[in-house]
Amino acid sequence: MEQFEKLDKIKVDALDEILGKKFPVLDDGFVRVIDYMGSDESIVQAARVSYGKGTKKISEDRGLIRYLLRNRHTTPFEMCEIKLHVRVPMDTWRQWIRHRTANVNEYSTRYSLAIDSSQRTKIDEWRMQSKDNKQGSEGFFPIEIGSKLSEREEELQNFAREIYNERLNLGVAREQARKDLPLSTYTEAYWKIDLHNLLNFLALRMDNHAQFEIRSYANVIGNEIVSRWVPIAWQAFQDYRMNSMELSALDIEVLKLVIQNENNKAIEKAIELKMIKNDEGKIKLNREGKEFEEKISRLGLKAPWI
């Protein structure tokens, strides 16, 4: 074979060190890295294809990665790929799998016995329904109530397992025997995804509106795995995505007046734009008004109607 400029497979030492390590999540779940392709360097390499060989470096690597992420130039991030082995309650997996851009091989309960483990809730982990947010929780139950809830949970899970075993012992087909297993039953899967789509997943699932369970997985994937794998991209993701803030055209109009100390005009504008309502002299906030308040508080400002 003739001479050629041989490439070495790209490796990331900090990730190689934890290859196979199970990071525990919830009471009996985990996430571990099975394999990966690429690194921060691969993002740069892919971006530079666009600029051609003769072109001067348009900036240092770090600057380039940050530029790409800030401006949502997503294709270079797709050049990195990671494969995880996860163990997740089916209830959480139902949310997880809604992200369609990954490759998946899930444990089969048609072929094999269901995993003999269900997610248990500790007595101090029972969450109260949020009043404000119909799809959220808020605060925890006192452990007196929690211990009762956990006891009943155990009863149900045990009973469900009893029935499952009864069916199997009678010779019911596995694919049918499983039909009444609780959603809390653990499943396992290989889950492979590119970095761009993984960051999208993390942006949604590390968000504090995400349900606690899937957020726990997302936090581990982000903080323990992605941070080791592509540290520069990870920092950029914090700065330009997780901790960024979007101002709508409406926000901008009102904020401009607030900055100019034109509070009355700001209020009028907010009413006109339906962010707030003047309800017989009393200001009522719509969802957008509340979001506006939260946003400008990050700029050290107060809404003019406060």
Add this chain to the structure above:
Amino acid sequence: MEQFEKLDKIKVDALDEILGKKFPVLDDGFVRVIDYMGSDESIVQAARVSYGKGTKKISEDRGLIRYLLRNRHTTPFEMCEIKLHVRVPMDTWRQWIRHRTANVNEYSTRYSLAIDSSQRTKIDEWRMQSKDNKQGSEGFFPIEIGSKLSEREEELQNFAREIYNERLNLGVAREQARKDLPLSTYTEAYWKIDLHNLLNFLALRMDNHAQFEIRSYANVIGNEIVSRWVPIAWQAFQDYRMNSMELSALDIEVLKLVIQNENNKAIEKAIELKMIKNDEGKIKLNREGKEFEEKISRLGLKAPWI
């Protein structure tokens, strides 16, 4: 507005007649069409874009659709789209959702109360585990056993619902209260997919290896809906996909010898290709050997080792 050749929205009368109609599936599920785009005619129209206006019709419409399907020219079939409203047990939905090429809006049990219905198994519907196929079922239990199984199923489903209600009454967050609902609980969704990907879904899920429950949905979608929507494509799908047969390079080699009545050579070849094994003078079939037998029986032939 200047003059132009106005198009009419493509409509399919046979489908319009059943728009909104719930086709029942299982004990409490259904499928209904909400909306659709395109028809057999749209497939032809899209294919003809490729040939340009000046070109003679390369064949009648029917012939063209059949040609496209036979030769896996898939893009014209992607030009048709359908939107279904389905009600499905979560266990079945877990399989369904593995098809990533659809658009989905599912009923939220974070936001709303879980649907108060679980799939119940009638006393004559309990299936026995298949001996041959680890992920299949085979035959039904006698109703004496079935009635016991159905009774226990009811106990479990009632208990699970009791616990769910207990939690909600205490004020547990909906997103957490649902965690131990049985997989048999019904969910609903809008599911939108193009015809090419729908046919892929049906080819897999109408197959007799598919689990009974999802197969029941697939049969309704195929036989009741797609057959009305795109009757020509549907017939082509039967002829070239559902009832076609694939011969592997190995099958062809052995079959050729069988056709020539060279039975001994055929057996030797099958051994060489590892479709069968000569186990001390006794022929043992590998999976491929069995598949070969089934295939050639469709041609009116018997395997040479029978």
Add this chain to the structure above:
Amino acid sequence: MEQFEKLDKIKVDALDEILGKKFPVLDDGFVRVIDYMGSDESIVQAARVSYGKGTKKISEDRGLIRYLLRNRHTTPFEMCEIKLHVRVPMDTWRQWIRHRTANVNEYSTRYSLAIDSSQRTKIDEWRMQSKDNKQGSEGFFPIEIGSKLSEREEELQNFAREIYNERLNLGVAREQARKDLPLSTYTEAYWKIDLHNLLNFLALRMDNHAQFEIRSYANVIGNEIVSRWVPIAWQAFQDYRMNSMELSALDIEVLKLVIQNENNKAIEKAIELKMIKNDEGKIKLNREGKEFEEKISRLGLKAPWI
């Protein structure tokens, strides 16, 4: 057939009126709507599946659509689908087709003769290379130069067509004869996409960094077609996407100080965050510094270093 609540196919009159109408783009291109599925109402309908029947309307339809778009709840927008017939120079099509989430049937120059039309540049349409932006243009050439350029363009396009015809007359295969056609040659395609992905396409291609040619198509699709099809979603898209502004974590830190009139501290912070550089007493802006200036000017503010 038993009684059922029949649905009518969703229609949008304002769009039906222009079905088939060719909106001209560039010198010989066009866009026209062939078919569509869904409307503003379908977005609402899909979102409401999530909330269940028993739930109160969480807001008026308009408010709901705006809420969904503002918070990037994208799946309900995927429930709408549109099919366009476009005529585009191949050079532009090369960019267009990079959006992978659409269904496509393109005119085949293997099967048919290439379309006998190339995009011509008028004498006042020749653009100068931007100094600041390596991948942009800036300003126009005077028509004396432009007319020379257009003349040479015509020579080349004519010669290329001559060679193409020569080859065909000799009997060269169409698939090979086309190999040296200029990128300016028009092609046609059916292009089908859901509303969510179409809005992503428009956000990128109506942006003023997009190349003029594809931007011209995007503007027509957005302003002439989407605005008629889903007027409420279109307005929301303007307010929350096209005219919104993203502040990074870095922007927020500096902006906060600017609002507090802490100009010196703001400059220090900007240096620390590498948005600007203090080059021997002279402030030099990095790309991020420039972006920051543009952003806060929309709030009526000036950068502290100006």
Add this chain to the structure above:
Amino acid sequence: MEQFEKLDKIKVDALDEILGKKFPVLDDGFVRVIDYMGSDESIVQAARVSYGKGTKKISEDRGLIRYLLRNRHTTPFEMCEIKLHVRVPMDTWRQWIRHRTANVNEYSTRYSLAIDSSQRTKIDEWRMQSKDNKQGSEGFFPIEIGSKLSEREEELQNFAREIYNERLNLGVAREQARKDLPLSTYTEAYWKIDLHNLLNFLALRMDNHAQFEIRSYANVIGNEIVSRWVPIAWQAFQDYRMNSMELSALDIEVLKLVIQNENNKAIEKAIELKMIKNDEGKIKLNREGKEFEEKISRLGLKAPWI
């Protein structure tokens, strides 16, 4: 960090040896591997997730991979990923990029100068239009004609390059200057795809109906790269995909009669199924009839009407 069963990154020595090596294609194109993830072993590993740890090996690895490919269990093949660097004429790239399931970073002629190379046709490489197949070629021109064609090709390519340079020298924006480059101009890209989708690409593009140019690339990718990377999957792909044969429901009906030596009945059946036509006593073949002839000739049989 506590103890854990450390994994090693999966490596394939045979592929590592050629990492970076440019395999030449056409006159100035190439394909080279930049990076990859997974191996034959990864396919097995992913499939086994489905069967659970406790389950006996259902077969040897080789048998399992072959089983998966034969039965179109595609997800385990998605667990392998490869990243190529390719140099391709834009005309070929236009076909290539129609496969939407890959990640792509292409050389930008907005940002950089177009690659100074166009695909040249040698004097013995000019292909004649096929008579039978409107989108194919058949046979080569004699070199007397070929040399004339190549000469004219050179003239055109030189003229196009001259105009391109003229524009750049005048300061025309790169994004506009490129508009009349010939489709034969080379472009480069990073192209990343999973093994399942790569095999789909190869099945279509190594097929002898694929255009010569893209087939040349596909052959190199298949025979030089995939064969080294996943040798077991590659062999299975030959046996069960490239060299397999699909018999339609119609084919089966007629073939059955042919095997039974019922030639007259076979002809009647073929007429009934519209595979052939009896045109006043003379048999005329439709496309399906021709396909049938080709298929059964692989079984050593002749059509009954021959």
